[in-house]
Amino acid sequence: MIAAVIPRFGPPDVLEVREYPTPTPMAREVLVRVHASALNRADLLQRIGRYPAPPGWPGDVPGLEFAGEVAATGSDAVRWRTGDRVFGLVGGGAHAEYVVVHESTLVRIPDAMTWHQAAAIPEAFFTAHDAMITQGALRPGERVLVHAVASGVGLAAVQIARAWGAHPYGTSRTATKLPAAVAAGMIDGVALPDSLDPLAAAIARWTDGHGMDLTIDLVGGAYLPASIAGASLHGRLILVGAVAGARAEVDVRQILSKRLTLRGTVMRARTLEERIIVASAFESDILPRLATGALVPNIDSVFALAAIVDAHTRLETNETVGKVIIEMPPR
């Protein structure tokens, strides 16, 4: 098969698209012929040597999500038949024509959905649903703040918040991205191009001084203390990403006196059992809404696998709104 390979760490142009051994499905595994995948920050970090694949996943082929069709099944796999359209998450290796995954981590793609649309879903919607609903316990009527709201995960979070009867607000460093979040259901947003100072007043205005019930922090760094300051009594903060920095100074007294809950989360390092639980929760809560069009994928751009260098370069601009899709060559 053909795959995007990281032969050495460095800028986007270290990536090579070349022949790579096709994996073989064992016992309860399924071989999926990938039609489309998508790009994530983790792929950029892996390429520069700062985010190695967890044990058991390819170390030199990035790619955390895929949409494709079942090409073969292992000897004990019973859930899927050749030709079934499936999507899901992997710990690596999805920027390739084939991936091997456990049959219980796969989810069926709704019939009306294109490969590109399907590939825009797993990381964004699994992550947003798991952070906001499973871990964040979002309830109807609550106010939720999403940082980097026009990101892939951010736009999924906004839609899910609306679908759960909550009130989503958001931040972006880029004012021109906010209308896309409003179109996805965001009530209001604030642009923070230079400083986080405007955030406190925005939160006070949006919540009548109550503070945010739930914050989905996709960026970290200085956003953490600002989120703590803006949280309500008993507020919950789910820390999902660290593009704005891995370190922050927080006022511990605010965490104590507001009796806040802070949780960190990561998808990639989860065990098989945890992956199955996440896929199953997505399947029951999110998939039906995607099938009816109540929730929709958000695509920024589409690149052929052969143009993987351009895809990495595009994501690194920070100009994207939604997902960067990687299209596999036709067979």
Ligand SMILES: NC(=O)c1ccc[n+]([C@@H]2O[C@H](COP(=O)([O-])OP(=O)(O)OC[C@H]3O[C@@H](n4cnc5c(N)ncnc54)[C@H](OP(=O)(O)O)[C@@H]3O)[C@@H](O)[C@H]2O)c1
């Ligand atoms: N924990 C997990 O399992 C998991 C899974 C998926 C994603 N993530 C993380 O969740 C975040 C969103 O992922 P995604 O794929 O949806 O992202 P994305 O589409 O690549 O968008 C990320 C956005 O973050 C903003 N940003 C970048 N650097 C920033 C900085 N220094 N300060 C503030 N904002 C900055 C940029 O938008 P603006 O500056 O224009 O606002 C950028 O477009 C990322 O941090 C990613 O690593 C975590």
